Amino acid sequence: MTGKRPTSFDIAALAGVSQATVSRALSQGGVVSEAVRQRVVDAAAQLNYTVDVNARKLRSKKINTIAVLISEDMDKTDSPINPFFMPMIGSILKYAGSKGYDVLVSLQKQSDNWGSDYGHARRADGIIFLGYNDYDTYTKKVAVLGEMGEPWVLWGPVIPEHPNLVIGSDNEGGAYSAVKHLIGLGRRRIAFLGEPSASHLEYKERFEGYVRALTEAGITPDPELMIDCFISREDGVAAIERLMSQGVAFDAVFAVADLLAVGAIQQLLRAGRSVPKDVSVMGFDDLWVCTCTSPMLSTVRQDTTEAAHVLVDALDVLISGHPVELKRIPTQLIIRESCGG
Amino acid sequence: MTGKRPTSFDIAALAGVSQATVSRALSQGGVVSEAVRQRVVDAAAQLNYTVDVNARKLRSKKINTIAVLISEDMDKTDSPINPFFMPMIGSILKYAGSKGYDVLVSLQKQSDNWGSDYGHARRADGIIFLGYNDYDTYTKKVAVLGEMGEPWVLWGPVIPEHPNLVIGSDNEGGAYSAVKHLIGLGRRRIAFLGEPSASHLEYKERFEGYVRALTEAGITPDPELMIDCFISREDGVAAIERLMSQGVAFDAVFAVADLLAVGAIQQLLRAGRSVPKDVSVMGFDDLWVCTCTSPMLSTVRQDTTEAAHVLVDALDVLISGHPVELKRIPTQLIIRESCGG
DNA sequence: CTGAAAGCGCTTACAG
DNA sequence: CTGAAAGCGCTTACAG
Known part of the structure; x- marks a missing residue:
């Protein structure tokens, strides 16, 4: 539909130089006198010319x-x-x-x-x-x-x-600092919401940070507080439902992903718990959604x-x-x- | 770094056919006997060959x-x-x-x-x-x-x-149905949060839907309820602040974008208003964030x-x-x- | 169905 | 600094 696209030969003719010179004038490292370069650039502008990237890539073997x-x-x-x-x-x-x-x-x-x-x-x-x-x-x-x-x-x-x-x-370090912060707030029963699969190493690293922070504070990690979830809001909701239906006491939630934390907040509020008064909630990622919840979600930002x-x-x-x-x-x-x- | 990539000539040699036949065997509309095509495909697989897309694009003039x-x-x-x-x-x-x-x-x-x-x-x-x-x-x-x-x-x-x-x-129709729904809920003082610039026609269309629904229900659009905002959560917060500080009574909010509605919910809750009991809130877009708020946000979905x-x-x-x-x-x-x- | 040949629009040694 | 020439790796008439 484009009609005839001009080629470097057309520009060469118009500028009164060789095709090779056009190519030099229009490429990065091309050596040409400033006067000629200007003539070529003007001619190119006049004919609305741009270098055909496919020919350039083929010939130069640079794909960029x-x-x-x-x-x-x-x-x-x-x-x-x-x-x-x-x-x-x-x-x-x-x-x-x-x-x-x-x-x-x-x-x-x-x-x-x-x-x-x-x-x-x-x-x-x-x-x-x-x-x-x-x-x-x-x-x-x-x-x-x-x-x-x-x-x-x-x-x-x-x-x-x-x-x-x-x-x-730094997944381990991020999780560590988050959980340490929760402990500093006086929280002791910190639930862990995370991905079960052993092949998801990022979540495993975050789990290790959780354990390290607890251990360092003299708190024994409690398996009852660890909930396997996939990474979704729905799984966050389900995790809280499960903790509460099992009567597990907890005063904080650390989720390996904000999506889980968002679901957790929703379900806690729905169950009549106050966030953060009754339960502190911490996520991971710093998704844009963190500022959209009420209360807004604390988290570990990945840059x-x-x-x-x-x-x-x-x-x-x-x-x-x-x-x-x-x-x-x-x-x-x-x-x-x-x-x- | 890749070493020598094989070309269609290499495949031709290996398969015992001409280069042209290799090209035909490996392109969509190429006419070749099934036996030959198989030989070519095998040879290509053996040498780990793929067609150079730049040469193809240059020669065929199809970019895809x-x-x-x-x-x-x-x-x-x-x-x-x-x-x-x-x-x-x-x-x-x-x-x-x-x-x-x-x-x-x-x-x-x-x-x-x-x-x-x-x-x-x-x-x-x-x-x-x-x-x-x-x-x-x-x-x-x-x-x-x-x-x-x-x-x-x-x-x-x-x-x-x-x-x-x-x-x-269908911006006008979407806004119309949303506001009509609010009216059906018994709301009469429906605030409009939207983009002021006249060149943003999508928002203008949504405004027209808002006006049509009100008019149809015999409600006169009230300029006091119309707040100019840019499209952001922060502007949604500010809009509610402004309405309340001016003492404007309202029982619903229709925002031209979910971002605004999210901010509106946050500020309403912060001010001690209940959503939706005191104020109904409706957005537009159906961003993924709509299911992350508490309460979850009603909206007009764009597919x-x-x-x-x-x-x-x-x-x-x-x-x-x-x-x-x-x-x-x-x-x-x-x-x-x-x-x- | 297949081969030999031309050529897509450039870049880049090679001379000058 | 500039030109003439070769060639990147393909596709596609043109014959057969």
């Missing part, structure tokens, strides 16, 4: 594109993307864009044999994986990429034994902006052929109304 | 890529993307992917002279614009694309005078999944050179706890 592959969230019906990743994706788009990368975004089922495709077909120079937190599944996948020499980084649990290039939050920068920078380094170390990003305790004083 | 251009939200500090678009983007990724499109996503400032770039540089066959709801700004921009013959669709207010290809919700499908389908039709009509997607009234009975 990164792929963001997001694990499709099968639990959620409303949106296929985990809300935690939303601002992170936004920041990745913004930051990668500022570094001159185009960004391909794709949703993938964890089961598919995706991934290799993107780099392999020369669509992207490197891949950022988001939401692949099931250790058993993803390790095999990225191993393939490693063999192919495809640069990739993954957001997830940072563990030393892990094959390089994983970037994530998604910083995460995006670190991920893109690491991939950038990897693409240029240098090694990168795995990195743990500090969390920050955010105290709002749901904790009380 | 759509660009999603999102207006960067300057108001928000936490995330640069309006939360309303999050699930829509997810659905677009999913649906466009299922149709065989790659999806480039980019954040743009409304002021930039972006956009034309994407189609023009042969990066994308067409463009989906999200969040460009300032009528005055975007009309000029898309006009340029129109002249260039670049396919595009825009999510926004659907108005007959508008240059084609805009897809949006983001349907929207994504309609946008992608329309762009698809446009790309193939056929015309498309502007379309209005029905909204749905979602009654939750914040309305009362």
Whole structure:
């Protein structure tokens, strides 16, 4: 529909130079006299010309594109993307864009044999994986990429034994500081709401922080207070229902994810308990929803902006052929109304 | 870093056919005998070969890529993307992917002279614009694309005078049904929280629905009940503060966006009013946060999944050179706890 | 159904 | 600093 797009030859003719010179004038490192460059730029503007990126990529073998592959969230019906990743994706788009990368975004089922495709077909120079937190599944996948020499980084649990290039939050430390804060408030019976599967290492790390804080305060972790849940608001509601129906006494809730904490607050209020007077509630993530509840939710913030920068920078380094170390990003305790004083 | 990628010539040699046949065997409409195709596919698998998408795009002139251009939200500090678009983007990724499109996503400032770039540089066959709801700004921009013959669709207010290809919700009808519902509950003093700028036509349409429902019920719209706000939780809080400090009596709130309604609920509770007993609250959008408040927020749902499908389908039709009509997607009234009975 | 050949629009040594 | 030429890896008429 576009009619005839002008090519570099058209610009060359109009500017009275060779096609090669047009190419030089319009690319980053091209050596041309300033006068000629100006003529070319004017001619390009006049004909509404832009470099054909596909020809450039083919010829130069530089793609300047990164792929963001997001694990499709099968639990959620409303949106296929985990809300935690939303601002992170936004920041990745913004930051990668500022570094001159185009960004391909794709949703993938964890089961598919995706991934290799993107780099392999020369669509992207490197891949950022988001939401692949099931250790058993993803390790095999990225191993393939490693063999192919495809640069990739993954957001997830940072563990030393892990094959390089994983970037994530200080989950244990974040959980520790949160629970320590609750203890400082005088809470002793702190319920733990979390993911049961042993392959979700991030949640396991948060559990370890919980245990450390309790132990340090001389409190013996009580299995009755530990509720296995998947990560959803509904599971948070159910967890509180279960604790109360079993008659388990508790004066605080630490949830491994804000979604759980949101559900917990709702169910506590519904049951006539006051938050934070009767029960303090603490989440993890600092989703945007934390400021929308009444009372507003205290939480452990994962810095998604910083995460995006670190991920893109690491991939950038990897693409240029240098090694990168795995990195743990500090969390920050955010105290709002749901904790009380 | 990847070493030598195999080309179609390598596959040809291995399979004992010509390079052209490899190309045919591996492309959609290629005519080849089944036996040969199998040999080629096997050879490709053996060498871990995938078609170089850049060469394919250059040669075939088919890009099979759509660009999603999102207006960067300057108001928000936490995330640069309006939360309303999050699930829509997810659905677009999913649906466009299922149709065989790659999806480039980019954040743009409304002021930039972006956009034309994407189609023009042969990066994308067409463009989906999200969040460009300032009528005055975007009309000029898309006009340029129109002249260039670049396919595009825009999510926004659907108005007959508008240059084609805009897809949006039935804003007037949605607001009408919401306010009518409040009136049916016995509410008479219904505050309107909305965006003041006349160029934000979607909000204007919702205002018109509000007025129509009131008028139809014989209630004269009262300017005292109409509060100008930008679209944020904070503005929702401020709006309620203002109404109460001015001593304006009201028994319901209709907000043009859930964000406002969330803030309204928070401030009403803080001021000791009961929701919904004293005041019914109704939002618009059906953001995911609606189920996270206490009480849960009633709202007018915009169907983001349907929207994504309609946008992608329309762009698809446009790309193939056929015309498309502007379309209005029905909204749905979602009654939750914040309305009362 | 298959092969030989041309060419998509660029970038980049190689000369000058 | 600039030009002529080769070639990136494919697709697609054109023959057969």
